[in-house]
Amino acid sequence: MKRFFLLTLTFIGLASALVRAQTDEYYKKDTLRTDPNRRTTAPLPEPDSRPVHPEGTMPMSERLRLGGSFGLGFGTVTNVNLSPMAGLQITERLVGGVGVTYMWFRSRLFNYNSHYYGGRTFLMYSILPMINLQAEYEALNVEFVNPIESRYERTWLGSPMLGASYSxxxxxxxxxxxxxxxxxxxxxxxxxxxxxxxxxxxxxSSPFVFRVTFL
Structure with missing residues (x-):
């Protein structure tokens, strides 16, 4: 009986100490509120300092695009294709521009050497962030064989083109x-x-024309 009484007193003492500790913790001074230098959330991002221009009022330096395309082919026929281009951001989605084209062909088999040249104009419209529709008109001065007089002649070819691009x-x-x-x-x-x-x-070589263009 005496031992049971001592165990009861010990249990009551431990329980009282535990309750008092929890009470002190609950009423402890809130350091998060009193310490102004302590952050509870991540800092807000710095505002974008770049100037915002209404559509159509961007300066020319920000609307200008420069680039072009090129190609190299080696083998029986050597083909070099250079086409520098310049474009202008007309609207947020529409880019228009012009380019010049130079092609050089050389065939060792037929002892043939020729130059094609011309230009093109294009419109590129963005329907999705990386998908564009494109319309183009290309005019090239090309060389061909006159089999009647056995000589080469030149003429202009006009090529309206439609397609799409992935950017x-x-x-x-x-x-x-x-x-x-x-x-x-x-x-x-x-x-x-x-x-x-x-x-x-x-x-x-076919009505399909594939290009890789930097612009």
Whole structure:
């Protein structure tokens, strides 16, 4: 009986100490409220200091785009294609521009060496962040064979093209991204040798034209 009484007193003492400790913790002074230098949340991001321009009022230096495309082909026929371009951000989604094109062909097999040159104008409209629709008109001065007189002649070919491109941003000031573009030449089947309609004199091997353009 005496031992039970001592165990009861011990249990009551421990319980009282535990309750008192919890009470002291509950009423402890809130250091989060009294310490002004202690942060409970992450700091807010710094505001964007870059100037915001209403659409259509951006300065020319921010609307200008510079770049172009190029290609190299080696083998039986050597093909070099250079096309510098300049564009202008017309609206937030629409870019328009112009470019010049130079092509050099050389065939060792047929002892043939020729230069094509011309220019193009284009419009590129963004329908999604990385997907664009594109319309283009290209005019090229090309060389072809006159089989009647056994000599080469030159003529201009006009190529209206429609297609789309997939873009990846580059972050440059004037070269904003790289664009993988696939176009369809609407006039391809009409670009024939006037002396032999079986001979297509377009510099492209099919009506589909693929380009990688930096702009």
């Amino acid at each position: 990846q941003p580059l972050g440059g000031k004037y070269t904003r991204g790289v664009h993988m573009t696939l176009l369809y030449n609407l006039n391809y089947n009409n670009q024939r040798n006037p002396y032999d309609i079986r001979d297509n004199i377009s510099p492209y």
